Every structure is written in structure tokens, then in C-alpha cells.
Amino acid sequence: MQKVAPLKASFMVTSMIGFLISVVYISRFSSTWAVAFALVFVLMFIASMISMTRASPDEQLYARPMK
Secondary structure: OOOOOOOOHHHHHHHHHHHHHHHHOHHHOOHHHHHHHHHHHHHHHHHHHHHHHHOOHHHHOOOOOOO
16 A cells, blocks of 8 residues: 655645646747646646545654654
């Protein structure tokens, strides 16, 4: 089983805003860059959805041993 890291809500918000900016604003200048940025932000959004459904929020609160 894979460990899923809990991500912050700001990560999801950043992915949504970044996608909108890349589709609306960057597409005026270069469609290639707009598609590239949109793909990155879609992958960020998918990662945040996986984290929201599978990660345990208590993992952030546990004390970790020093290495």
C-alpha cells in the first residue's frame, strides 16, 4: 500500500487559480505554454483530490523521530 501525504488546502486553491490563469491569460500569448501550464495545474489538482480522499490528517500532527 502506498503512503499518501496530506496536502494543504492552499495547494488545491493554487491549482485551481493557476489553471484559470493559464487558460484565460497565458493562452492569449502562447497556446503551447498555456497547455503546458494547464497540464501541470490539472496534475496538482488530481494530487490534491487523492490526498483529500486517502491521506490521514493525523499524520501531520504525529511527532516524528529525529534521524
